[in-house]
Amino acid sequence: QVQLQESGPGLVKPSETLSLTCTVSGGSISGYFWSWIRQPPGKGLEWIGYIYYTGSTNYSPSLKSRVTISVDTSKNQFSLKLSSVTAADTAVYFCARFHCPGGVCDGFDFWGQGTMVTVSS
């Protein structure tokens, strides 16, 4: 069974860069699309972006100028960097795997438990 685990600082100062890593176990990162999703306290889910194991990416237009997602296949990990953070970026950050039968993605099948990141001085 594939498992995903987010890790990274729980507190980030305003204007700094938020950095998180998702470690995949129980399966290979190769051959799949991987995504970051966040949820501010008391609010809904927001898709941030995805990366294919080859390194190709796509980002939400609302966050595109501040987001970078990268992959390290040797470590079975992918990472999120979000720059110039403000209090509005305070959220639980989830990593997830896309479900792509036959090469067409149609949802997310495996999720990490999520990690809370607070932006505060």
Added chain:
Amino acid sequence: QTVVTQEPSFSVSPGGTVTLTCGLSSGSVSTNYNPSWYQQTPGQAPRTLIYNTNTRSSGVPDRFSGSILGNKAALTITGAQADDESDYYCVLYMGGGIWVFGGGTRLTVL
């Protein structure tokens, strides 16, 4: 920018049937949007219920079903149980590699 719409809240009686919907602020949802559905309880990660409009995820009971109803994607729960009380989210593929979540529906079973 197109917004994905969901009912903010809904209630259903135990044993009853409820249909939650997922629409667009402009236009109609079709299977081309690859709608999927997720259930989330407080403090937990989302649980995948439905892929690609109507394919149940492994282990999901058949009282959860997905469809297209009119111009929206729909999630129907038949024989609602107390532990179905959760937040439900849909997500749509908007094209160009972009996915957008709906705002979620809080379902109360009472």
